Amino acid sequence: MMVDSSMTDTAKVSPRAGPSYAGWIGKLANSPIYAATIGLIANSRMARLVLLLAIPLIWIVTLHIGPIYQMARISIMDNYPPAPGGTVYTLDNYRLFFQEPLYFMPFLRSIVFAVCVTATTLVVVYPVAYYVAKVVKPENRTRALLLLLTPFWAGELIRTFSVIMFLANRGAVNVFLREIGFIDRPIIMLYNYFSLSFGVIYLISLFMLLPLYSAIEKIPTSLVDAAADLGAGPWARFRRVILPLSRDGIISGCSLVYLTSIGVFAAPLLLGGPNSTIFPEIIASLFHGSSDKWPEGAAFSILMLAVSLSTVGLFMRVVGGRTVKLM
Amino acid sequence: MRSYFSDFPKTALQASYWLFVIYLLLPLALMMAISFKDANFVAFPIDKWTLKWYAQVLQDKQFLEACLYSIFIALMTTLFATIVGVWIALLITTEGMIARSVIFALACLPAVVPGLINAISMRIFIRVLDIPTGTGAIILGHTVHAVPFVVIMVLTRLRSMPNNLVDAARDLGADSFVAFMRVTLPYLAPALAGGMVFCVLTSIDDFVRTFFLGGYQTTLPMLIFAKVQGGMSPEINAMATLVLIVTAAVGLYAEHLTRRSRTR
Numbered sequence: 001m002m003v004d005s006s007m008t009d010t011a012k013v014s015p016r017a018g019p020s021y022a023g024w025i026g027k028l029a030n031s032p033i034y035a036a037t038i039g040l041i042a043n044s045r046m047a048r049l050v051l052l053l054a055i056p057l058i059w060i061v062t063l064h065i066g067p068i069y070q071m072a073r074i075s076i077m078d079n080y081p082p083a084p085g086g087t088v089y090t091l092d093n094y095r096l097f098f099q100e101p102l103y104f105m106p107f108l109r110s111i112v113f114a115v116c117v118t119a120t121t122l123v124v125v126y127p128v129a130y131y132v133a134k135v136v137k138p139e140n141r142t143r144a145l146l147l148l149l150t151p152f153w154a155g156e157l158i159r160t161f162s163v164i165m166f167l168a169n170r171g172a173v174n175v176f177l178r179e180i181g182f183i184d185r186p187i188i189m190l191y192n193y194f195s196l197s198f199g200v201i202y203l204i205s206l207f208m209l210l211p212l213y214s215a216i217e218k219i220p221t222s223l224v225d226a227a228a229d230l231g232a233g234p235w236a237r238f239r240r241v242i243l244p245l246s247r248d249g250i251i252s253g254c255s256l257v258y259l260t261s262i263g264v265f266a267a268p269l270l271l272g273g274p275n276s277t278i279f280p281e282i283i284a285s286l287f288h289g290s291s292d293k294w295p296e297g298a299a300f301s302i303l304m305l306a307v308s309l310s311t312v313g314l315f316m317r318v319v320g321g322r323t324v325k326l327m
Numbered sequence: 328m329r330s331y332f333s334d335f336p337k338t339a340l341q342a343s344y345w346l347f348v349i350y351l352l353l354p355l356a357l358m359m360a361i362s363f364k365d366a367n368f369v370a371f372p373i374d375k376w377t378l379k380w381y382a383q384v385l386q387d388k389q390f391l392e393a394c395l396y397s398i399f400i401a402l403m404t405t406l407f408a409t410i411v412g413v414w415i416a417l418l419i420t421t422e423g424m425i426a427r428s429v430i431f432a433l434a435c436l437p438a439v440v441p442g443l444i445n446a447i448s449m450r451i452f453i454r455v456l457d458i459p460t461g462t463g464a465i466i467l468g469h470t471v472h473a474v475p476f477v478v479i480m481v482l483t484r485l486r487s488m489p490n491n492l493v494d495a496a497r498d499l500g501a502d503s504f505v506a507f508m509r510v511t512l513p514y515l516a517p518a519l520a521g522g523m524v525f526c527v528l529t530s531i532d533d534f535v536r537t538f539f540l541g542g543y544q545t546t547l548p549m550l551i552f553a554k555v556q557g558g559m560s561p562e563i564n565a566m567a568t569l570v571l572i573v574t575a576a577v578g579l580y581a582e583h584l585t586r587r588s589r590t591r
Contacts (some may be wrong), residue, residue, distance in 0.1 A: 013511070018545075023556075025505060025508050025509060027500075029505050035568070038504050039502060039504070041504070046546070047502065048503055051486045052417065052418055052421060053418065055411070055414050056411070056414050056415040056418045056430075056434075058416075059414075059415070059474075060415070060430070060433050060434055063467075063471050064433055064434065064436045064437055064471065065433065065436070066452055067445075067449050067451065067452035067471075068436075068450050069449050070445075070448065070451050070455050071447065071448040071451050071452075074451055074455075124347070127339070127344070128343055128344050128347045129341050131340040131341060131342060131343065131344040132344065135337060135340055135341070142586075144344070145350055146579070146582070148347070148348065148351065149582065150575055150578075150579065151351040151352060151355055152578075153571075153574050153575040153577075153578030153579065154530055154567075154571040154574060154575060155530065155532035155547075155548060155551075155570065155571075155574060156356060156534060156548070156569075157532075157534055157548050157552055157555070158355075158358075158551065158567040158571055159354070159355070159553050160352035160354050161551065161563065161567055162357070162358035162567070163354055164555070165354070165357065165358055165361065165559075165564075166353070166354040168358060168359075172353075172354075179446075185525035197541075202351070202354070205351075211482070215385050216539060234336045246570040260441070260442070261443055262441050263441025263442040263444060263445075263535075264442070264443075264470045265441040265442065265443045265446075265534065265535040265538070266534045266538075266548075266552060267536065269552075269556075270552075270555060270556070280443045282442070282478070283447065284442065284447075284538075284539075287447060287450065287539065294451070297447065297457070298447070299450060301443075301444050301447050303438060304441070304444060305441070305444045308441055309440075318460065
């Protein structure tokens with residue numbers, strides 16, 4: 001069905017042997033230039049294999065692994081760009097991190113912050129995902145899901161901006177509370193951990209919602225019904241049936257949220273205050289302005305990458321038990 | 328009374344859903360509302376309404392230039408990411424390919440590395456190679472970030488493709504290039520369309536890579552960031568509302584496309 005019916009009378013029309021196709025591809029395939037270039041490659045098994053292998057492998061090695069390799073290389077240099085006397089490879093940049101609380105504390109803060117955000121997101125989003133996947137009627141499910149997805153198509157900065165205006169001293173929440181006479185002076189909600197967590201959860205709860213939703217949706221209702229028939233109450237049904245069966249969704253959701261929240265950059269700049277400096281800001285400050293701090297910045301990035309990936313690996317090991325795909 | 332109690336979990340779930348919807352939509356809705364406010368400062372309540380901020384934004388040359396620049400970068404990113412992504416996906420699905428899962432894991436690497444680290448490693452990489460920061464660097468950074476998503480989307484679609492389609496085309500005399508263009512590519516089209524729109528939107532939205540790789544010309548997120556840091560004015564609200572409406576519409580359309588590709 002993919003090949004045209006004109007195939008049959010090809011031999012009469014075209015003096016050349018071989019198939020002909022409608023449209024531009026036919027013109028291309030029958031031109032002599034094609035036979036000398038693409039056609040030659042397409043017909044030779046070896047050339048085809050080399051071409052199929054070459055581009056993706058070169059791309060992956062240079063652009064997926066290359067940058068991280070370069071980052072690792074620069075992180076053990078004493079100077080970048082290399083000093084005229086030649087480069088000395090050293091671990092001083094890593095040592096500096098452990099000696100200096102100014103770097104060490106924001107790093108710990110960043111990790112604790114990401115863990116808290118992940119846990120909160122899980123607790124907040126789980127009932128929502130469960131509601132959409134199991135309680136909503138199947139014909140309304142897409143609509144219920146789209147209502148949740150739509151806000152996420154607004155960009156990261158636009159959503160951060162809307163959170164600022166929501167929580168500001170003269171923002172929506174404070175004005176509303178004052179109007180109903182609940183408070184006299186505004187509650188300061190902006191530029192601290194509260195606004196930062198509020199904003200980051202606002203930005204990334206989608207990464208929790210979608211994996212949870214697809215995992216919960218796959219749980220057969222008959223299992224829950226069977227548990228109910230055997231006398232399990234709502235809590236027992238949730239704890240013994242639904243929670244274990246949605247484990248894959250919990251794992252991938254938590255991994256995605258954790259990895260994203262540890263690397264958020266714009267939100268802390270706009271929503272965080274002087275007391276809530278987290279590690280990404282420290283790293284970025286080493287790269288902007290003075291370029292002589294690059295080795296330190298690279299070392300800190302490597303540390304952060306290693307810690308965040310190994311945390312996710314550990315989490316998958318502990319909760320998952322077996323190997324789980326992230327996506 | 329008993330039925331009330333057995334309904335309690337359901338009611339609580341419903342409440343949590345609607346509260347979450349309000350949490351997601353209310354800040355954006357209020358932000359849109361302020362864009363119609365007739366005053367120079369951003370604060371509630373709104374007593375007078377106006378459209379003047381929109382008129383001002385649409386005449387703002389800086390904003391329009393940033394829009395065009397962002398769209399240009401997004402289109403180039405999508406073009407390259409689609410080509411490379413399809414290519415990698417084809418390699419992974421080739422029969423008899425060794426170390427398939429290793430290639431897949433490496434292809435997904437830029438999507439798993441936290442965004443900031445990804446941006447910094449690219450910044451170091453282009454410095455080592457002496458590539459100047461600017462348009463080319465931004466497009467490279469965005470493309471590397473977008474490739475994994477194209478690979479995943481194309482792989483999902485390729486898995487559902489019957490093997491014998493390409494074989495049939497080959498048997499009928501098509502060489503592998505023609506078979507790819509006429510059989511595989513049309514089969515991939517719906518997934519590709521969804522993936523491409525996804526690439527465009529993530530590229531337009533991307534702040535951290537542009538922040539590290541960008542030159543002097545501002546992209547849309549950089550412009551909004553600078554304006555938000557510089558001070559509040561309803562003009563930013565109008566700008567954000569316009570961008571939001573366009574991106575949300577495109578996003579919903581892409582959602583529609585990918586949904587159709589899954590069911591068809």
